[in-house]
Structure formats: structure tokens, C-alpha cells
Amino acid sequence: MTAWAVSAAAHLVLILVLLSIVLPGRGHRPASFVVRAPEKLEEPKELERKERTRSARKMLRPVPSLAINHVTSSAVSPVFLNPVDVTLGDENLPLSGFAEGVGASWETLSLQDFGPQQSKIGKMFIRARRLGVILDDSPSMSPFLSDLRREIRRGFKGSVIREVTGCFLDVTNPTKPPPQLFYYDPAAVMREFQDLIEKQKVDAIYWFCDLQDGETEDALLQLKSLLGTRRVGKRPVKLFVRSLDQKPGDELLEIIKMSGGDVEVGPPE
Secondary structure: OHHHHHHHHHHHHHHHHHHHHHHHHOOOOOOOOOOOOOOOOOOHHHHHHHHHHHHHHHHHOOOOOOOOOOOOOOOOOHHHOOOOEEEEOOOOOOOOOOOOOOOOOOEEEEOOOOOOEEEEEOOEEEEEOOEEEEEEOOOOOHHHHHHHHHHHHHHOOOOEEEEEOOOOEOOOOOOOOOOOOOOOOOOHHHHHHHHHHHOOOOOEEEEEEOOOOOEOHHHHHHHHHHHOOOOOOOOOOEEEEEEOOOOOOHHHHHHHHHHOOEEEEOOOO
16 A cells, blocks of 8 residues: 555656646747748849839829919900911011011911001101001112111001002003003002902001102092092091102192091102
């Protein structure tokens, strides 16, 4: 019995010792270790491509909108401006950037109606919304044209300038030949009068000439009709004549005065 008791006590002590060793570590798993392969180094070209991609994405990010105050203007859009024919071709003219390749040929541009304008051309004071100009470009007159064009452009924006060789006045559809032999169209001046008044709707015309070629009776009647000096209730187109030589005849002078225009005679000072 004694031996059995000693043996049982020894086994009990051994069991307690084993329990004291095993139980504190129960439920704890050994730490796991993950071994990764070393990352592959990227090529320089690949790194550069990725950097460009990141930069492009930054540029495409939406930018916060800024608050803008709305402004209401009474200005007319250039699309709806009234057309006015403007002749170009003199390289000395101030064209304000409207033409390209000036000097090659005469061209036309559409400009707005600049409203009432007033200025002096020579000694004559002219007021017009849209000024039409007829210039005698014959050899004796051409030396004065460059300065004259510049003066007209400076005082009257959007003016419509036409050049004609000679200054003879004949009707546009003559029933009989002119009284003398001409090397140019004797009805050219009257045709420009008609176009400026009926198509270009000018309200004043400046005619630069020397009045050496004369006129016909029918032409004076047509000019009077075109200017509207006989129309009632409508203001006529004013005619301003600058002659470097001859004075206008009595009938032409009467037409000029009836239109509300003026005349200047004599060589330039």
C-alpha cells in the first residue's frame, strides 16, 4: 500500500509539472514568415512614360470655375453691320489692319455705318454719314491723289472712293454720241454718281477734278435727278466739287448749291 501511494503521488506530481509547462502556451501559434522575391527594377524609359502619364492626369483634372460678372453691351455684332464698299489699294492709307497684301489691286471690304462725321477737305467743310468720293486719275491729277486719299480717310471713316479717268459728264445711256472724240468712257463719271447714290446709299459726294472736259444738258438733268434736288420731303445728296482749274458752269453751280454742297476752285496751295 505504501509503495502504491508513493507511486501515485509521484505520477500526480509529474502530471502537475507537465500541465504547468503545456497550458501557458496553449492557443498561441508560431509566427509565420513570408518571404518575397526582390522587386524587379523598372527601366528608365518605363519610369519616364509613367511620369508623363501622371503629369497628363494632373492637367486633365477639373479646375474650379471662377465667378464671372456678366456684362451687357449695346454694341452691334459685326455679323449684322450694314455693308459699305471701301476701295483699297494705296499703300499710304491708314487701313487699320483690314487688308492683307495692299497695293496689288483694288478690293472691297464691308464696314459699319460710322454715323455722322464732319471734317474739312481742303477748304470745304463737309458733314456726312457716308461719303462717296470720285477722283479724276488722269495724268495731270494723279500727283495729288495720294495725299488727298489720306486726308479723306482720316476725316471720313468708311468712305467709298472711286477713280475715273477724265471728268466729262454724259448720261449713262446716251441717245447720241458725245460732242467730241474721247479715248475713255464719257459716261464713266455719271455711272459712278449713280452707283454711289443708288447702291452705296451715300449722303454726300466729293468730286475731285479740273472741269476741263465739259458736260451735256442731258447729263446735268440726270445728275439733278440722282442727287434728288427736285424731290420733295427728302434731303438731297450733297455735292462738293473741288476743281483745280475751271469754274463750274451756271447750271452745274446751281445744282451744287441746291444740293447743299459747295465748290472750291484753284490749284492746291
